[in-house]
Amino acid sequence: MRKPFDLEADYQPKDFAFTPKYKKKTAEIIANYPKGRQQSAVMGLLDLAQRQVGDEGAKADKPYGGWIPKAAMDHIAEVLSMPPMKVYEVATFYSMYNLAPVGKYLVQICGTSPCWLCGAAKIKKVCEDHLGIKLLETTEDGLFTLMEVECLGACVNAPMVQINDDYYEDLNEEIMIKMLDQLKAGKKITVGSQTGRKTSMAASGPTSLMEEAKKAKVI
Template structure:
C-alpha cells in the first residue's frame, strides 16, 4: 500500500478556541480529557474534515494528555479522518447484516464506478469510499451514510443515481 504524506495547516482561530473553551467548560478543570470527542469534532470541522498528526498533537496539548491518547481515539472511531476525504464520502456499513445482504459487493461496485480503491479519494476530490462499522440500520441493509443521511436498501442503480445527484449539486451536506 502506498503511503502518502498529507500536509495540513494548523489554524486554531479565535472562534475555534472560543468553541474549545466552551466545550471544556462542561467538564471539571482536572478532567479535560473527558472533552476529547467533542473537541476533536470541533477541530476536525474547522480543518477541512481531517486530523493530521500535528493537529492531533495540538489537541493533546489543549487537553493536557499524551499524544498517544488522542491517536487511540482518532484511530478507533471512523468519524475521525486521518487524511483528506472527498466532498462526498460514501460510508458503507460492513458489518454482518449489510455483508450478508450485499454490502461488500456495493463497496466493490462503488470503487469500480469511481475508479478508486476503498479509503481513496477521486482525483477531482469529489468522492471517497470507506467501510465503517455498524451504522445501526440492519433492517435496511445494505446501506451507506452520506453526510447526515442514510441511503438504504442499496442497489447499483440507486448508487448510480446518488453519484449523479452529487455531481449535479443536488445533495447538500451542510
C-alpha cells in the first residue's frame, strides 16, 4: 500500500532537531559505524526521528503517532553529511517509516495470502466499520490510523495486525473490536496471540518435542 508522501503539505513543520535524549541516541548509533561510513546510520536515525515525534504526539491534546517530517529528513542529511535526496530514498523505500501524520495507534493489517486465507479481509472490514474510517485514514480523535501491509512474518498465527511496535495474532472480528475498544479506553492489551497460544505452536497444542515443550513450560 502506497503511503502518503508530500514534502510540500501544510502539515510539514518548518524545523526539526533531536532533543537531548534523542541526540544522545543518534551519537550512539553513529558510533556503531566505522569512520567514513556514518551514512549507514541513516535508518537508525530515521527511526529515532519517528519515535521522537511519536513521544511528542502521545502528550499532545489531540494525540498523534510517530512520523518523519521533511525537516527531520533534512536534519538527518545534515547530521550525516549526505544529500537530502538520499535520505528521502531510504525513507520512502521502507514501509516502517511514516512520512505523513498518523494516529496514536497505527493499526497495520497484514493482507498477504496466509492472513488473507485466515480472515484478514474480515479483520480489515471490522476495523473500518468499527472506527468509521477507511485504509490510510485517521479517526477524528487522532487515535487510530488504518493501513494494510504485506506479510509481517507471523503467518503461523494468522490473521494478525501490528499496532505500533507490537504484534497481535490469532485474531477474529470480536477480538479485534475488543482490542480497539481497550486501546481507546487507554487500557493495555496483551501482546502476541489473543487466544493464549504459546509462540507458534499448533493451535491444538504441541504435537512433537513434547518433553522439550514441558521443560520450556509451554504446556
